[in-house]
Amino acid sequence: MRQLPLISRRVAAAAVSVVLLGGVAACGPEDSDSSGSKGGSGDAPREGGTLTVLNSQPQSDFDPARLYTSGGGNVPGLVFRTLTTRNRENGPAGAKVVPDLATDIGKPSKNATVWTYTLKDDLKYEDGSKITTADIKYGIERSFAAELSGGAPYLRDWLVGGDSYEGPYKEKKGLDSIETPDEKTIVFHLRKPEGDFPYLATGTQFAPVPKAKDTGTGYEKHPISSGPYKVVKNSGDGERLLLERNAHWSDKTDAERHAYPDTVDVRSGLDSAVINQRLSTGTGPDAAAVTTDTNLGPAELAQVSGDKKLADRVGTGHFGYVNYLAFNPKVKPFDNPKVRQAISYAINRTSVVNAAGGSSLAEPATTFLPERKYFGYTPYDHFPAGKTGNPDKARELLKKAGYQDGLKITLTHSTARNFETSPEVATALQEGLKKAGITVRLQGLEDNDYSEKTKSVQQAPGLFLSHWGADWPAGGPFLAPIFDGRQIVKDGSNYNAAQLNDKAVNDEIDAINKLTDLDAAAKRWGALDKKIGEQALTVPLFHPVYKRLYGADVKNVVISDWTGVLDVSQVAVR
Amino acid sequence: MSTEVLAAAQAGVPAPASGARQVWWRLRARRAAAVAGAGLGLLLLLALAAPLLSVLIGQDPNAYHDDLIDSARGGVPTGSYGGISGEHWLGVEPGTGRDLFIRLVYGARVSLLVAIGATVLQVLIGVSIGIAAGLGNRLLDGLLGHLSDVFIALPTLAFAIALTAVVPGDFPRPLLLILVIALLGWGGTARIVRAQTLSLKKLDFVAAARLGGSGPFRVARRELLPSLAAPVITYVAILLPTNIVAEAGLSFLGVGIRPPTASWGQMLSSATTWFRADPAYVLLPAGLLFLTVLAFTVLGDALRTALDPREASRLGVGRERTRRTRRTRTSRKGDPA
Numbered sequence: 001m002r003q004l005p006l007i008s009r010r011v012a013a014a015a016v017s018v019v020l021l022g023g024v025a026a027c028g029p030e031d032s033d034s035s036g037s038k039g040g041s042g043d044a045p046r047e048g049g050t051l052t053v054l055n056s057q058p059q060s061d062f063d064p065a066r067l068y069t070s071g072g073g074n075v076p077g078l079v080f081r082t083l084t085t086r087n088r089e090n091g092p093a094g095a096k097v098v099p100d101l102a103t104d105i106g107k108p109s110k111n112a113t114v115w116t117y118t119l120k121d122d123l124k125y126e127d128g129s130k131i132t133t134a135d136i137k138y139g140i141e142r143s144f145a146a147e148l149s150g151g152a153p154y155l156r157d158w159l160v161g162g163d164s165y166e167g168p169y170k171e172k173k174g175l176d177s178i179e180t181p182d183e184k185t186i187v188f189h190l191r192k193p194e195g196d197f198p199y200l201a202t203g204t205q206f207a208p209v210p211k212a213k214d215t216g217t218g219y220e221k222h223p224i225s226s227g228p229y230k231v232v233k234n235s236g237d238g239e240r241l242l243l244e245r246n247a248h249w250s251d252k253t254d255a256e257r258h259a260y261p262d263t264v265d266v267r268s269g270l271d272s273a274v275i276n277q278r279l280s281t282g283t284g285p286d287a288a289a290v291t292t293d294t295n296l297g298p299a300e301l302a303q304v305s306g307d308k309k310l311a312d313r314v315g316t317g318h319f320g321y322v323n324y325l326a327f328n329p330k331v332k333p334f335d336n337p338k339v340r341q342a343i344s345y346a347i348n349r350t351s352v353v354n355a356a357g358g359s360s361l362a363e364p365a366t367t368f369l370p371e372r373k374y375f376g377y378t379p380y381d382h383f384p385a386g387k388t389g390n391p392d393k394a395r396e397l398l399k400k401a402g403y404q405d406g407l408k409i410t411l412t413h414s415t416a417r418n419f420e421t422s423p424e425v426a427t428a429l430q431e432g433l434k435k436a437g438i439t440v441r442l443q444g445l446e447d448n449d450y451s452e453k454t455k456s457v458q459q460a461p462g463l464f465l466s467h468w469g470a471d472w473p474a475g476g477p478f479l480a481p482i483f484d485g486r487q488i489v490k491d492g493s494n495y496n497a498a499q500l501n502d503k504a505v506n507d508e509i510d511a512i513n514k515l516t517d518l519d520a521a522a523k524r525w526g527a528l529d530k531k532i533g534e535q536a537l538t539v540p541l542f543h544p545v546y547k548r549l550y551g552a553d554v555k556n557v558v559i560s561d562w563t564g565v566l567d568v569s570q571v572a573v574r
Numbered sequence: 575m576s577t578e579v580l581a582a583a584q585a586g587v588p589a590p591a592s593g594a595r596q597v598w599w600r601l602r603a604r605r606a607a608a609v610a611g612a613g614l615g616l617l618l619l620l621a622l623a624a625p626l627l628s629v630l631i632g633q634d635p636n637a638y639h640d641d642l643i644d645s646a647r648g649g650v651p652t653g654s655y656g657g658i659s660g661e662h663w664l665g666v667e668p669g670t671g672r673d674l675f676i677r678l679v680y681g682a683r684v685s686l687l688v689a690i691g692a693t694v695l696q697v698l699i700g701v702s703i704g705i706a707a708g709l710g711n712r713l714l715d716g717l718l719g720h721l722s723d724v725f726i727a728l729p730t731l732a733f734a735i736a737l738t739a740v741v742p743g744d745f746p747r748p749l750l751l752i753l754v755i756a757l758l759g760w761g762g763t764a765r766i767v768r769a770q771t772l773s774l775k776k777l778d779f780v781a782a783a784r785l786g787g788s789g790p791f792r793v794a795r796r797e798l799l800p801s802l803a804a805p806v807i808t809y810v811a812i813l814l815p816t817n818i819v820a821e822a823g824l825s826f827l828g829v830g831i832r833p834p835t836a837s838w839g840q841m842l843s844s845a846t847t848w849f850r851a852d853p854a855y856v857l858l859p860a861g862l863l864f865l866t867v868l869a870f871t872v873l874g875d876a877l878r879t880a881l882d883p884r885e886a887s888r889l890g891v892g893r894e895r896t897r898r899t900r901r902t903r904t905s906r907k908g909d910p911a
Contacts, residue, residue: 273847298648298669302851305647350640354669359645388640415828423833424669424844430834431638444832446739 045556045572051261052289052551053568054275058268059238062231063220064204065143066150068471074292074565075266078243080207081226081254083117083136083186084198086562088256088570091318094560095374095473097198097518100256101131101208101226105198108516112193117201119184124248125210126225132183135208141168141175143205147217151205152471158200160189169216193514195521199472225249228259228569241266260556260572261288276300279549280310288573289551292565296547298357298419304549305360315557317546317564320370320470320478323356323420325411325429325539326454326497331462333409338401340536343409343463344383346394348432352541355428356419362542369478369529370543372561374518376475376526382533394436406437412464413442414450420544421450421465429465455493466497466538473562475525476513483532484509498537505532600880607876610869617866621682628676633662635680636834639671648851656854667841668852677836678862684825684837685866688751689817693810695756696817700763701806705794707764708771719768726761731823733758738829747831755820763809770805774798804881811874815867822863838863 053075061067064080077085085100087093097105102117109115123131143151145167156162160177168174177189190197200206213224220238222231228251229243243264251259265285270278275294278286296304296314304310325343327334334340349364356362363371366381384390398407413426423444430440443461445453453459454466470477481487485501488494508528515521546564550557550571558570601607620627628634642657643649649669651657656665656674664674707718737754774780780797788796824830825839833840841859849856 296648297847299650299847299851301648302644302650302668302848306851348638348640350645351638351670354638354640354643354645354649354671358643358647358649358669360648417828427636427834428638428670431636442833443744 045258045260046574047260047262047572049261049288049573050263050265050285051554051568051571051573052285053264053266054270054278054286054289054291055266055268055293056270056272056275056291057293058236059234059241059266061150061220062234062238062241063148063150063217063223064139064207064209065145065148066220067204068150068152074563075241075243075264075568076204077227077569078229078257078259078264079223079225079227079231080204081123082204082206083201084206085202085256086560088558088567089560090558092372092374092561094558094567095372095562097202097472098256100202100254101136102201106201108195108197112195112197112514112516113190115188115190115197115201117186117188119186120253122250122253123226125208126230126246126248128248129210130183131208131226133180133186134183135210136186136206137174137178137180138168138211138214139207139209140178140205141165142209142214143167144175145169145216152200152203154200154471155205158190158192158194158197160191162191168211193510195513195516195518196472196474196476198518199474202472228254228257229264236269239267239269241268257569258556258572259569260574264568272297273300276549279313279551280304282552287551288553290554290557290566290568290571291548291550292568294548295361296549298361300549301357301360301547304547310549313550313552313554315548315550315559315566317548317559317566318370318372318561319544319546319564320372320375320473320561321467321544322365322368322370322469322478323362323425323465323467323541323544324365324368325541326464326466327537327539328460328462328464328497328499329537330499331460333401333403333407334462336401337536338397339403339407340539341383342394342397342401342407342436343433343438344536344539345385345390345397346433346436346438347385347429347539347541348389348435349385349541350388351428351432352425355424356542356544361419361545361547363545365540365543367529368482368533368538368540369475369526372473374473374522375470375478376522376524376529378523378526378530380530380533383536389432389435391436394438398437406439408439408441409463410441410443410461412450412454412461413444414447414465415444416447416450420467425465425541454497455495457488457490457494457499460494460497464497468495474518475522475529476509479525479529479532480509483537498535500532500535500537597877597880601876604876604879606872607880610872610876613865613869614873617682618686620679621686624676624679624683627679631676633673633676635672635676635836637672639666639673642666642671643668650848650851651855656852656858658854664858665854668848668855669844674855674858677841678838678858680836681838681841681859682862682866684748684831684835685818685821685863688748688755688821689814691748691752692755692759692817692820693813695752696760696813697763697806697810699756699760701767701799701802703760704764704767705771705798705802707768708775709790709794709798715768718764722761722764722768724761725758726765728758730758730820734820734824735827735829738824747835751821751824751830754824755817759813759817759820763806763813766805766809767802770802771798774801808874808878808881811870811877814874815870818863818867818870 059075067076081101083100083102084097084105087096087098099105101119101123103120107116119133125131140155142148144165161175165171165175179187208226210224221234225246228246228249230246232244233242245262272294275291276296279289304314327340329335353359353362353364369375369377371377411426413423414421416422426442430442433440454464468482481495483496483500483505485506488496488499512521512524548566550566553573555572556570558567560567642651644652651666651668658665662673666672667674703718703722707715734754738750741750780793783793783797821830822839825837826843830839831837838859845856
């Protein structure tokens with residue numbers, strides 16, 4: 001049912017998050033769950049001071065309607081409160097969804113098609129006026145307006161009437177599927193069961209927007225704050241964003257955000273190497289600086305980990321993300337399961353992980369779902385390649401498939417230098433497959449060309465490097481777009497590269513979406529992942545790990561596994 | 575005189591009026607040129623013998639050595655100076671553990687192949703167009719003159735990037751680079767050859783040949799080409815290093831040679847981020863590129879002096895200048911400071 005422009009919008013946003021999160025990677029000691037916890041000196045965090053945020057991507061379109069889902073976790077989260085939010089804790093605990101403006105994460109109807117939320121008491125905007133559910137309804141409706149595009153496509157897909165609604169500027173009447181019986185209650189009517197609705201409600205589209213203050217596309221210059229900070233200055237299309245304390249925000253109604261610094265100064269448009277250099281040198285305001293979109297690259301990690309003082313200032317983050325080899329079984333010889341299995345057996349994951357930046361920046365993967373319980377991670381290794389590949393087993397399978405004299409294939413990758421779909425990874429794979437008698441020809445495509453070809457049903461190459469990140473930490477957004485047969489997009493951006501349309505898989509996806517018990521759902525997603533894995537439609541390669549450097553004066557560093565990003569709402573500089 | 579010149583030209587040796595043997599002697603007498611020439615000769619030999627060398631020292635340019643790098647530290651080579659060892663003479667590449675020595679040698683292959691190929695093609699195009707313009711009527715001269723002006727004025731790098739990006743990925747990259755560099759860079763040669771042709775055309779022996787009924791092709795081949803050899807050879811010595819840098823630049827930008835083929839530009843490009851963690855990785859391709867370009871320049875300078883000593887001394891290039899500067903330096907030494 002999803003419309004094409006929306007899908008491509010998601011593609012664009014997914015690509016952006018790739019750039020943000022995967023742009024540069026680097027390494028450090030492998031203690032993923034604890035390394036984020038300590039920051040700066042040991043004494044307790046205090047209020048005051050200015051936190052500088054050095055970013056590569058500008059905060060353009062700083063409008064709650066236009067930000068993509070995970071945007072809600074970083075700088076925008078300081079200004080926009082939403083019905084629910086992510087738990088602001090280190091590591092896996094941070095992947096939990098918790099109430100924000102609402103008193104709970106949502107009360108579902110029996111089949112999870114109706115979701116009801118109640119607001120907390122004493123919620124105020126930056127001007128002291130009261131936040132009501134009508135404002136939240138209006139905020140969501142705005143995101144349907146064509147001129148305020150950028151958000152995730154789920155609302156359009158899930159809400160009754162969402163597929164045809166054109167936003168409050170064109171349709172003053174509003175969306176009937178969002179009801180506000182009183183100013184503290186809001187009810188959503190979905191056209192199909194969606195147990196993941198509380199995750200979606202963390203998106204900035206669920207932030208309140210007072211109708212009287214809405215200036216359409218100009219709203220991004222000064223969105224009305226419901227969070228701990230308000231926008232004082234927004235210049236250069238979000239390149240410089242100056243935030244100051246919002247006096248009407250109270251931590252009595254907000255259990256998640258801290259707001260220690262008095263001022264937050266966001267400076268963007270910087271080169272990632274410059275950001276890491278400034279953070280490591282840490283002179284002047286840079287000592288109290290963090291970044292929310294830049295990782296350490298392999299070379300930077302090598303340098304930082306050689307310096308004890310710098311190494312102590314590196315936090316580790318995980319994000320739901322997988323890098324994999326995608327097969328298109330419509331192209332020979334990948335229609336033959338034995339060929340796909342042989343390639344799975346022959347993969348040298350050690351070389352691949354090294355090409356992606358080494359063991360501190362990438363974890364070898366044999367499962368599609370990342371190694372976290374909330375995704376439903378269920379260990380499996382159907383075609384064990386060991387650490388460096390099993391060329392003998394691969395040869396044996398190739399012989400059975402009729403390729404006893406070796407196999408010649410083409411691997412498509414992008415020429416972008418992202419350590420994910422880049423030439424380094426492709427070359428490492430090529431070298432590994434050579435040992436099994438598989439000759440790989442590399443086809444490097446310019447990034448746009450790569451993205452277009454690999455997502456087209458007609459043009460998709462037989463074998464290509466791919467990656468996928470989830471919009472929220474659950475198995476659904478991870479598996480459904482890749483393996484749901486009804487999500488094959490014939491003339492747009494298609495993510496189901498294998499073009500798998502298996503009734504059993506589709507039915508199971510529908511069944512899990514009905515579950516409102518997120519733990520139970522996770523288990524079933526894990527089982528489904530294991531089941532699909534038997535068909536060898538993808539070869540999971542690695543899950544990335546993010547290393548974040550921060551300034552010497554920065555305290556209370558929290559990096560949750562929801563986004564793998566350093567949480568600016570927790571940081572103190574005094 | 576002309577028989578000697580012709581014989582030399584036919585033997586494929588640069589043939590100025592003074593004779594190839596004399597040029598060779600003058601070239602050898604300059605130590606810098608001899609060292610540069612020997613160095614380039616060695617590089618050429620290594621490049622030609624790369625596959626043999628690979629077998630001899632047992633290093634494959636594309637073989638990964640995951641055990642030689644520290645995976646937890648971003649893949650930096652273990653050991654000092656970029657992992658130098660008895661087996662890996664110049665260390666290994668971060669992230670892959672590939673042997674740097676053999677990759678540099680294979681990189682030289684690409685660099686020299688592309689640079690020499692492009693230069694040959696540039697000279698072929700440049701000389702043909704230059705002679706045609708010089709000998710042709712006013713219309714042809716104007717047309718070709720403007721054409722070469724346009725090509726000289728083109729922002730070469732921008733066009734090269736655009737051209738290499740639009741060509742399908744299956745097209746052999748070295749050939750593509752040769753074509754792109756040559757097609758964008760023949761303007762200078764054409765202009766020099768045209769000017770030379772115009773002045774030669776007025777000389778008696780050319781005029782005599784034309785009066786004697788020789789067609790333009792015969793005049794070009796028998797009368798002009800031998801006299802054009804000296805300036806063209808000098809210009810080749812400038813073109814070669816320029817083309818090496820052009821290839822490295824395009825590969826550096828990711829539009830030149832594609833992995834896994836080793837090339838200096840590509841090595842430099844991936845090494846840029848490593849300059850702090852593993853300086854050896856940057857210094858090797860950068861140093862080799864620098865030395866190669868320097869050697870070509872020194873050799874080219876010497877060649878110009880050797881080909882035309884009178885002109886060179888008038889312009890103050892070559893040995894005369896070195897002597898003069900040396901003398902001034904000594905005299906300065908005596909001055910009270």
